[in-house]
Amino acid sequence: MSREQFQFIAGVDEVGRGPLAGPVVAAAVILDPRKPIQGLADSKKLSEAKREALSHEIKEKALSWSIARAEIEEIDQINILQASLLAMKRAVETLGQFPQLALIDGNKLPDLACAMEAIIKGDSKEACISAASIIAKVARDEEMVEMDHRYPGYGFAKHKGYPTKQHREAIQTLGITPIHRRSFAPVQKLLF
16 A cells, blocks of 8 residues: 555544543644645654644644544543544544545554554654644643643643642542543542
8 A cells, every 4th residue: 555645644643541630632634745844743752832833833734634532431431542542533534634544643543434554653753643643732731721720739730630749649639520530540549
């Protein structure tokens, strides 16, 4: 399968598999070869300011982009891997232009009605996956900053829901919030 035969190639990635709180967010991006974007890389390797600037540029220049999610309840019902794949599927299916090929970050494929290729560490190998990883991370981070205002004391703006020492201590002291994933062990322990 040669990629040259495909006109519309979407990069797909998710963020938020590891946190104890918040949704898992996925993005799909079809880049425009006539509008190159400099500096695309794995979102985790970029500064927050650089990610935000790139996110804005990606949304302006891409042929199509979409952000989707799987909610906390879905994560708890079907597990984080399945929820991540569901968020990816939703991101691809809500693109304005349906892709002929989807390049998926990782080693598992969502259920899509187009050709697919799983690429381990794809967010550092394929520009379109990097772009997806950047807009997904910026969207999820913005939401976790918002959650910090709604649930003060947990430090969501800082750790974005990841299981840092500060976050685990806040759960012990303040209890769990509606945005905590009840199926994750550190949260589950407090339910009983």
